[in-house]
Amino acid sequence: MKLTGRRWIFAKIAYSKMKGALVRVLSLSGVFSSIHYAFFSRAFRREQRAVVAGLLTHMSHLKQDSSYFLLRRNVHRIEKGLIKPERRAIFAREYIGETVDYYSRCLDGCSTDSRPREFGWATDVLHQYFDVVGNDPLVDKARDQFMRIAPQEMGESVPYARGEVSSPVSPEDLLKLVRQRKSVRTFLQKPVARELVDRALQVARFSPSSCNRQPMHYRIFDEEPLLREVANLPLGAVGLADNIPMICALTGDLSAYFYERDRHSIYVDACLSAMLFMLALETVGLASCPLNWAEIDTLDRKFEKLVGLPPHERGILFIAIGYPDPEGLVAYSEKKGMDDLRSYNKVSRKD
Numbered sequence: 001m002k003l004t005g006r007r008w009i010f011a012k013i014a015y016s017k018m019k020g021a022l023v024r025v026l027s028l029s030g031v032f033s034s035i036h037y038a039f040f041s042r043a044f045r046r047e048q049r050a051v052v053a054g055l056l057t058h059m060s061h062l063k064q065d066s067s068y069f070l071l072r073r074n075v076h077r078i079e080k081g082l083i084k085p086e087r088r089a090i091f092a093r094e095y096i097g098e099t100v101d102y103y104s105r106c107l108d109g110c111s112t113d114s115r116p117r118e119f120g121w122a123t124d125v126l127h128q129y130f131d132v133v134g135n136d137p138l139v140d141k142a143r144d145q146f147m148r149i150a151p152q153e154m155g156e157s158v159p160y161a162r163g164e165v166s167s168p169v170s171p172e173d174l175l176k177l178v179r180q181r182k183s184v185r186t187f188l189q190k191p192v193a194r195e196l197v198d199r200a201l202q203v204a205r206f207s208p209s210s211c212n213r214q215p216m217h218y219r220i221f222d223e224e225p226l227l228r229e230v231a232n233l234p235l236g237a238v239g240l241a242d243n244i245p246m247i248c249a250l251t252g253d254l255s256a257y258f259y260e261r262d263r264h265s266i267y268v269d270a271c272l273s274a275m276l277f278m279l280a281l282e283t284v285g286l287a288s289c290p291l292n293w294a295e296i297d298t299l300d301r302k303f304e305k306l307v308g309l310p311p312h313e314r315g316i317l318f319i320a321i322g323y324p325d326p327e328g329l330v331a332y333s334e335k336k337g338m339d340d341l342r343s344y345n346k347v348s349r350k351d
């Protein structure tokens with residue numbers, strides 16, 4: 001039976017009351033919500049599967065030497081040990097063996113030309129580590145192994161003193177740039193120069209990421225018919241998809257992690273990079289509009305199928321990119337006031 005007019009409104013009110021009651025019950029206990037989402041709702045199913053697929057891929061990459069996530073993470077942990085003001089004589093003891101083992105397998109697994117640039121950084125940091133760390137059976141064993149296999153020449157990718165730096169950009173100029181960036185939904189109908197996008201990505205590369213794992217990837221589409229098919233995926237692109245000359249799907253690789261607890265890092269890391277990217281686009285004369293990628297099963301499937309996304313690589317945010325139409329309007333979109341935005345030393349207690 002098709003609901004129309006008043007019936008539809010009553011049905012909507014009844015649904016929202018039922019949902020309100022259900023949510024109230026679920027919020028009472030973690031057990032209630034776990035049972036609900038395990039048996040009665042598929043809302044988290046796809047995400048859970050993706051997290052598990054990520055763990056599995058992580059483990060198989062460790063065996064096959066095809067992942068650099070562990071190397072990046074461990075080398076970064078060593079960097080943190082090196083820069084400590086009161087450095088311990090022995091540190092990284094628990095994972096130096098695994099790091100050098102993995103380094104060695106990566107070294108065997110790829111030719112000099114195909115070695116990623118992180119490899120040079122790992123070599124430099126490990127050299128410095130073994131120069132300064134004290135003697136200990138585990139560390140010495142790893143040192144011997146490393147010295148046997150590592151290139152002897154050492155580069156400069158090691159911790160350095162930050163020195164007295166003065167910002168090349170004034171706070172006023174930064175604010176001007178940030179205010180210039182607006183979500184633009186009307187673009188000139190001309191192809192976007194990839195060199196400009198790459199320049200912006202050179203900035204996005206420098207975003208922070210948890211343990212320097214850099215799990216994000218920018219999948220960029222600028223050729224028909226794929227461009228139009230991808231642009232029509234995000235729900236929020238309705239009405240503007242046909243106007244988008246280039247679209248980027250920012251994804252996160254869950255195989256970067258060995259623990260479920262890290263599952264949110266892909267979102268945080270990717271979005272920190274996305275913000276730099278969107279600001280940098282402004283500096284090269286391009287504009288952007290972030291597009292929500294909601295957790296919708298059917299859309300996820302479509303996206304996976306369209307671009308061959310593996311189950312552990314998740315869509316995070318889509319970004320429309322193009323030359324802004326100077327005649328096109330942008331929304332004012334007032335921002336929160338400072339008192340709403342922040343508080344210092346606030347403690348929220350239930351009365």
Ligand SMILES: Cc1cc2nc3c(=O)[nH]c(=O)nc-3n(C[C@H](O)[C@H](O)[C@H](O)COP(=O)(O)O)c2cc1C
Pocket residue numbers: 181182183184185234235236237289290291292293317330331333
């Ligand atoms: C995560 C995220 C998702 C967004 N999704 C959409 C979207 O689907 N469609 C759209 O037109 N705008 C989208 N926007 C743009 C916001 O509407 C916009 O950032 C906000 O209204 C503030 O305007 P401003 O970006 O011009 O400052 C999104 C922004 C963010 C950060």
